[in-house]
Amino acid sequence: MNSRVLRYFLWMTFRFTLAAAVLITIVGSIFWGIGSTYSLEWDKALKFLSWYNKGILVTIELFIFSAIIALSLGLIVALLRLVPFAPVRDLAGLYIHIFRNLPALVVLLLFFFGLGQVIDIQSFSIFGRNYGRIFIWSVIAFGVYESSYLAEIFRAGIQSVHKTQIEAAQSLGMGYFQTMGYVILPQAFRVILPPMTGIMVALVKETALVYLVGGVGDLTYQVRQLAIPSRPYVFEFYTILAAYYLSIVIPMSLLSQWLESRLGISKARRQVVD
Amino acid sequence: MISIKGVQKWFGRLHVLKGIDMNIAEGEVLVLIGASGSGKSTLLRCMNGLEKIQEGHISVDGLDIQASKTNLNKVRQEIGIVFQQFNLFPHMTVLKNITISPTKVKGISKSDAHITAEKLLERIGIPEKANVYPDQLSGGQQQRVAIARALAMNPKVMLFDEPTSALDPEMIKEVLDLMRELAKENMTMVVVTHEMGFAREVADRIAFMDDGVIVELGTPQQFFENPQHDRTRQFIHKVLQA
Amino acid sequence: MAKTHFRKAQEQRILKLTLRFILSASLITLVLWGFYSILEQNYIFRWGLALQHLDSFNKGLMLTLQASGLGLVLALSLGLIVALLRLSPFALFRDMGTLYVHSLRNIPFIVFVLFMYFGFARAVLPRPYPNITLLGWDIDDRLFWGALALGLFEASFMSEIFRSGIQSIHKTQIEASRSLGMSYAQSMRYVVLPQAFRVIIPPLTGEIIALIKESALLLAIAVNELTLTAKTISGQRPLQFEFYTILASYYLTMTVPISILSHYLEQRFNIHRRRS
Numbered sequence: 151m152n153s154r155v156l157r158y159f160l161w162m163t164f165r166f167t168l169a170a171a172v173l174i175t176i177v178g179s180i181f182w183g184i185g186s187t188y189s190l191e192w193d194k195a196l197k198f199l200s201w202y203n204k205g206i207l208v209t210i211e212l213f214i215f216s217a218i219i220a221l222s223l224g225l226i227v228a229l230l231r232l233v234p235f236a237p238v239r240d241l242a243g244l245y246i247h248i249f250r251n252l253p254a255l256v257v258l259l260l261f262f263f264g265l266g267q268v269i270d271i272q273s274f275s276i277f278g279r280n281y282g283r284i285f286i287w288s289v290i291a292f293g294v295y296e297s298s299y300l301a302e303i304f305r306a307g308i309q310s311v312h313k314t315q316i317e318a319a320q321s322l323g324m325g326y327f328q329t330m331g332y333v334i335l336p337q338a339f340r341v342i343l344p345p346m347t348g349i350m351v352a353l354v355k356e357t358a359l360v361y362l363v364g365g366v367g368d369l370t371y372q373v374r375q376l377a378i379p380s381r382p383y384v385f386e387f388y389t390i391l392a393a394y395y396l397s398i399v400i401p402m403s404l405l406s407q408w409l410e411s412r413l414g415i416s417k418a419r420r421q422v423v424d
Numbered sequence: 425m426i427s428i429k430g431v432q433k434w435f436g437r438l439h440v441l442k443g444i445d446m447n448i449a450e451g452e453v454l455v456l457i458g459a460s461g462s463g464k465s466t467l468l469r470c471m472n473g474l475e476k477i478q479e480g481h482i483s484v485d486g487l488d489i490q491a492s493k494t495n496l497n498k499v500r501q502e503i504g505i506v507f508q509q510f511n512l513f514p515h516m517t518v519l520k521n522i523t524i525s526p527t528k529v530k531g532i533s534k535s536d537a538h539i540t541a542e543k544l545l546e547r548i549g550i551p552e553k554a555n556v557y558p559d560q561l562s563g564g565q566q567q568r569v570a571i572a573r574a575l576a577m578n579p580k581v582m583l584f585d586e587p588t589s590a591l592d593p594e595m596i597k598e599v600l601d602l603m604r605e606l607a608k609e610n611m612t613m614v615v616v617t618h619e620m621g622f623a624r625e626v627a628d629r630i631a632f633m634d635d636g637v638i639v640e641l642g643t644p645q646q647f648f649e650n651p652q653h654d655r656t657r658q659f660i661h662k663v664l665q666a
Numbered sequence: 667m668a669k670t671h672f673r674k675a676q677e678q679r680i681l682k683l684t685l686r687f688i689l690s691a692s693l694i695t696l697v698l699w700g701f702y703s704i705l706e707q708n709y710i711f712r713w714g715l716a717l718q719h720l721d722s723f724n725k726g727l728m729l730t731l732q733a734s735g736l737g738l739v740l741a742l743s744l745g746l747i748v749a750l751l752r753l754s755p756f757a758l759f760r761d762m763g764t765l766y767v768h769s770l771r772n773i774p775f776i777v778f779v780l781f782m783y784f785g786f787a788r789a790v791l792p793r794p795y796p797n798i799t800l801l802g803w804d805i806d807d808r809l810f811w812g813a814l815a816l817g818l819f820e821a822s823f824m825s826e827i828f829r830s831g832i833q834s835i836h837k838t839q840i841e842a843s844r845s846l847g848m849s850y851a852q853s854m855r856y857v858v859l860p861q862a863f864r865v866i867i868p869p870l871t872g873e874i875i876a877l878i879k880e881s882a883l884l885l886a887i888a889v890n891e892l893t894l895t896a897k898t899i900s901g902q903r904p905l906q907f908e909f910y911t912i913l914a915s916y917y918l919t920m921t922v923p924i925s926i927l928s929h930y931l932e933q934r935f936n937i938h939r940r941r942s
Contacts, residue, residue, distance in 0.1 A: 169761035240690035241697060251875065251921035253882035255893060256914050263906040268709045317474055318511035322525035322577060323501035332524055336515045355774035362776075362886065370777060377784060388785030392773045399772040436675070 195386030198376055202394050205372035210398065212289060212357040212368055217350060219293025224300025229330075231305050242301070249298035254291075254356045261291035262363045281366075288360045296353050303345045307338035340413045347406035351399050358395075369394055425450045425581060425612045426471060431480035433466060440466050441477070442636035450580075451610040455623040458633035459659065464616045467633070468585050471614065472503045485580055501529065504574025505583040508590050510566045512558040518545070518569050519554040522576045530577065537576070544572040548602060564595030568602055575606075582606065584615040620663055624648060632656050709907060716908035719899050723916060726895030730920075733813045733881045733891060736805075738874065740817025745824025752829050763825070770822035775815075776883045782815040783808070783887040812884035820877045827873060831866035832858075871928035875921045882917075892916055 230242035249257060266287050274281045281289075311334050319329040358370040365371035373391045377384045426448040433441040440463045448454050456464040469475040471482060473489045473496045482489045487499045512521050522544060523537040532540075545551045548568040550561075558566055567587055574582060584603065588596045600622050607613060607626045617623060623630055623644060630647045632640040632655075640647065640656045651657050705711075752763035770778065787807070805813075835858050848856065885894035896913040900906040 165757060165761050166765060169758055169765050172758065173762050173765060236686040237690040237693040240686075241694055244694055247922065247925065248918065251879075251925055252914055252917050253879035253893070255882045255885075256910065256917055259893070259897070260907075260910045260914055263900065264910050265705075265907075267907060268705050314507065314509060314511045315513065318507065318513070321472055321474065321500055321503070321505040322573070323497055323529040324525060325497055325529075328528055332528060333513055337513075351772065355772075358774035358776045359883075370774070370780070373780075384785045384788070385781075388777065388781035391777055392769070392781065395773045395777060396769070403772070434675070 195383035201372045205369035208368040215289040216292035220296040223297035227301035228304035246298045257295045258291040262287040285366045307342035310341045429481045453613045455627040456616045462633040463636045464633045502580045504579035508586040510570045563591045564598045581612045716905045726892040730891040736813035737816030741820035744821035748825035749828035767822045779815045812889045831862040834865045868932040
């Protein structure tokens, strides 16, 4: 490795370790100062890591399925927001504004206890894996909820592409879907990517709510099962839980930053207008 | 080839085209000139349906532009247009820019489209630029690629909307030369331009527009040497002085 | 001719808007009604019975408002402090701010609430757990920890909004106002803050909506706010669909006005920016 990069890396590590130490000392001294007798027993808490490892897989599964639903629904709603027939745009707008303004948990409750009573889905199999009611409704609820955010992001991205590009595509005889697929969406993606990553991160975080309707063995559910009075390492357990979520989310942010910088190159490729 | 009858157009309260009647024959080169705001670009854009007209009819090769959407997509395959700002697709290579429409719209096989594209690139003199992105080309090269992109659809008519206005002076010639060649090959062309030299030399007829009407329509000789209207005379006087 | 055409166009526009309103309203009604009648085939809605519980909902609403209010005050003040930390010239302060912001932003709020209450307040603090009194107001300790968690968590988001707002004001603006003879305070008051405000307000209203929505998660530590109320009473009576729909409309009545306000402000400020 380049020695300058290495030195920079070490320096940043040092800086952040120091900052973390200072932060922890401040918080710790406030609360231990009040007279806490809690003793940290990390070694005992860390024996339960296998619970977390099981949970993280379920969390990722929940995330992937809801992301697929959210992305496809979001694109459909965004396109509906752009149709020439105004009532359809208004209908799509209503959809967006209702779901954006509700807590994710309330959407989950509505879908699971509301629609779940009316529409009878017991299980669903794909790729040789079987998913139960709670899983299915959670995935649908989160997918619908986040699709309302994604729809607005997609719409803004599509509208950011210059009108002349649409004209050029139409002049070459392309129809609506061809113009979208070959010309608009690839260019809109650059604008869409950063906020979309934010939504994906939010989606990972939302999956934690599933334990409130019964749970499917995801990370948070696992820790709720772990933290019983006979295992009094709650502080440690929840700290580890937070670390597990960070381990999913931080790589996502990094990936997005990397993609962004790659796409930045093509940004420079942008045609000079005016 | 193109027939324009009683065309009227408003932008909100602004009356931009006030009754245009004109026929353009096959193989003819018609140059539209006029001051900015005279409606010449709008008229050109109406000819392939980029702008809607409120009254009148425009048909190209017997197909009515206003009739229906399917008609419009069909007509547009017959009409190539070249814009002032090139409007190349920035996320595609030059080759892809040229082949995307023939393959996806006309359903021509990829290999055939490539052969055509390479011939066109050869013709516009930059065969080596097939795999670069538009922003790595000069303005003149970009505009020539835009012309090649339109030609790849094998159109019956080519429209040019001030194709040299966004170019540096030293690049104007390469684009005009290409257009000259096209004219020699009997391509039907409608050109909006400020290049008076080009108009004089290449046009079969010149239409002078002012304030939404065609004031004068005739051969270049008539137009430059014996204009019938005051407004035309004033315009020629101004541009020749500049 | 042009004039009549213009008048015709104007009349047409009004007609179009009316038509759009009628068409949109009927399309929306049609879709919702169709959806509802499909549901009705499999489920008997008993709105009358469900609406008898509005009192409990109203009690829950009070707690939601208290938690959100406390949380908001804390989030705004702490958010500003963290923003200033992140803009400080000392790397140590900046890093502390960065760590704070990024570690909270990237974990689920529910995990943070559980951590604060079960992992921290209940486990680490000495017993017994006293009720907390703030300015003569007795705060239940669940509500206190819930609001604290809400405030600490949202502060990480607010601080980013403040920071980008402050950074968006170009240094040349301060230089310009100082060179006109304004004092530092004056240039802040008349030049910098009004501009920063403009940048900050729209995302800030969005964050307030997020905060209200997040307060629903305090149900995990048994704060009897709206969502927990709905959950509890739907355990007593089998009217879950109705209860949760009522719950949703309670949230919408709080959040939709804020989101409309935010939209309005955004447009207004945009116009100002365009004019300047």
